[in-house]
Amino acid sequence: MENINAKYVSQKISKTRWCPVSYSSLQQPEVFATGSWDNEDNKVSIWSIGNHNNSGLEDGFEGDPQILCEHKHGGDVLDLQFLDQERMVSASSTGAVTIFRYHPNTHTISVLQHWARAHSYPCDNAPCTALVCSSPEIVTVGEDGRIVVFRADQEGAVRVIGEMRTRMLPPHKESSLKLSVVFVRECRQQHNSRGDLPKDHGALKFDLFIIFLYRAPLHCVDRHPNQQHIVATGGQDGMLCVWDVRQGGTPISLMEAHSAEMWEVRFHPTNPDHLFTCSEDGSLLHWETASHSEMPSFLQGGRNSSVISHGALTPAGGNRPLSSAWLCGDSGKGCLETTHMLPSQTMSVNSLDIIGQCLVCGTDGEAIFVNRHVPV
């Protein structure tokens, strides 16, 4: 826990995301975005932890996040994703979806697109609870139970998949890989439904089917970056579940992770034997599993894309029959190591993001933590 310091920012942070770095440069990420919630005036802000040559900073402040710019945001920021290195999309509690552009030269943020009522009820606002992007498409879900597809360059919604037969409680989270959308619907018992959106949306088909049910509301989901059939979820009971989508039914492994709601779960994008979870109970856990495969992890799975971030596309090479340690089942507990990454008595950690060795997370104590030397 040595390399982690709190930076107090006077706003409760609901989402933190690293700005994607180009993979070829092998750089560690330096810029991240945050979204706030529960403020009278919420904001989307861009921060940098790069070395500032103008500064007079003492050694202890190396890597202290400095704010570059910010922009006001109507409603709580319920989700934030980067479309590419300059554009990010936010989902708001007012039901709006906005694309922001960050200009690194002038350090300003401008609004590119704003869909004010992407999600709504007949007489009220429906929060847009999650979104996922694979440029230029943005798929959002909201509490009104609809899935809406936008294109970054078009005015109106491309497609609204709504009023589904099994309309329920708000779909909560999406993670998308190659336009196949896995999202989590929250209800008393849960599900994961999976739909496939083929690339040419002239003929946009959408198949919805239920993969598995879980006994408590789920709040977050993430897919294994290389092996698309592995999905990790976390929810109200704080349990971390790893599922094999091909089998459905019961989870492969069920681990007691947190004592309160788990808000985000993330596989490490390049080293997926590592998993990170953060929770309402104020802890951020780093899960590490020993991989059974003898091949070093960077050779597993195809990764031809030049941009790495969580919303990015990866090609379909991921169906190799490699066994992953995550599918060990309960016997895998023996080869699973968990580390707390934050000092104790932090308030709820709402969001985390990891690229390379850099971890950023934001809390309800109005603090941001950055760790640049995560052992992965």
Add this chain to the structure above:
Amino acid sequence: DLKSVLSLSIQNIPALRRGKHMGFAWGQGNIFVYETLFKATGSGSPFIHEVRKDEDIYSPILRKLFNESHHIFVGLQTIREDLPSKNKKPQFVSISKNYRSVIRACMEELQQVAGYPLIRSVLLQVSILLAIELIWNLCEVLFIDAAPAGSLLLHLLDWVRLHKADVDEKARDVLQSDSPAEHRDYWDVPGGTQTLTEFDVKWRHWHEEVDRCLQDNSFASNQHLEVLCKILLGDEDTLLEHKDLLGTWYHFLVSRLLFCHPTVKPTELHYYAQSCMTMFLDSRSAPEPLDSILLAAFEFDIHQVIKDCSIALNNWWFVAHLTDLLDHCKLLQSHNLHFGSNLREFLLLEYASGLFTHHSLWQLAVDYFDHCLEFGRVYLELQIERVPLDTERKALKVLRICEQRQMSEQVRSICKIMAMRALRNNRLGSALSWSIRAKDAAFATLISERFLQDYCAKGTFSDLDLIDNLGPAMLLSDRLTFLGKYREFHKLYGEKRFKEAAKLLLSLMTAKIAPRSFWMTLLTDALPLLEQKEVIFSADQTYELMFCLEELTSSLNTPSSDSDKSMQEEDVELTKVELLRLALSRNLAMAIVKEGTVET
């Protein structure tokens, strides 16, 4: 400065017209005012104005103070009680230093923001923080660290020097040039290799030497040296001549102690403090609040310090945290206020209640209430219901707080708010889910009714997945159980498991799970089963169905008050009943035949 904070401020409400009266009502942390005319009638303004004190909690830089100090506070509460006090003192001192460094960090940031031209309000905040840090530092030296004679003066020197450096950088340089280097060596000694009395003897010896030099006029040639000599002797008049360099009476005090009484004991401080203050301030009329607070500190009157600070400052932050720390150091006698809670708890409750009025900082207040053992829970119960629940996510967080503390009343009330909101937007599944979480049977019944009404109206269910997987939650209310079982019937029917579906359907009526009002629908659902080629209902079951039908029709035939049922509806009802009777009789016949047949 603190004096100005005490003055009343008068705020004009520009929107209210002259000649009208002003009515008002207290809110939480604010006042609502409106225009009215008490005795007359006539047109009035339809507006309500909210008047809010310009609270520190709305300043973004001060927010960091609140968050960081919250973290320190929570850490302080969890220090183990069973450690011996000598081990705890360094911890308390370190916590006190943490608090102060947070104050200083805030001050520095504010000073950067004040910029040019200097913003008056920001400067005011900086000066308040300066005063707070000054007082806290003194309290740390005197009460928490409880420095004994000898090192006491060293600490006081540091205290004054630090504050002087804050206020006036140039003065710091001048001050340093006034203190000759040889002094430094003397001051490393107490607490080091010598005992206090040894040091005292040496010091007196040195003092006499200097005095003799002065009397001998050895420095008569150089006036500056002579002045320096007099200062070293602690000559009051000389010191007072340099009042502008000293700046404050407490600086004068420490200087005088340094030169006259370096081994001053803590208990002797107040005597010197009082006299120094009088000497220094003789030209002014009354001491300012800051002065009397510091004097009270020198007199070791902790309660007076706290009381004066509470009056002088407009935010409970300082007194609450300082009192809490002093209480942990076991320095406060239990000072019972007339409603029974002790001083520390009172201040913490006031502070936390103030936090609760903030749209975002309310979460911090929860921890403060948790550590007020007597009234904290009650306050929390009252306040937490008033947190506006704008989004589901916020409601989940508030619920988690309530559930962790077993506040079932509040859980129920919050879930009901969310469920009503969901109902209003026609999200029945969501509403049901909230009432299940609250274990609110009455509401669950209401929502189940809605589901059933929806079914009757549309012919399909919404939110099937939820109903299908209720599990043990189904037992929360009878209506909910019925809903679940009814849906199960539909599922069985869909899967063509007719016999089981039939059995279930019948049991719904005979076990009185189904409400009477729904029996007609159930019997109508039975029709397709009765008209299958294969016999599904056994003879016994058919008898039971007929019995149910008779029960139903007899109750329908009783003269009901609403005779506004149209002729058409009555016709439909009658037709249905007749169809049912027909189907039942046919089924009965077939069943009897089937059961009586012997397979050969």
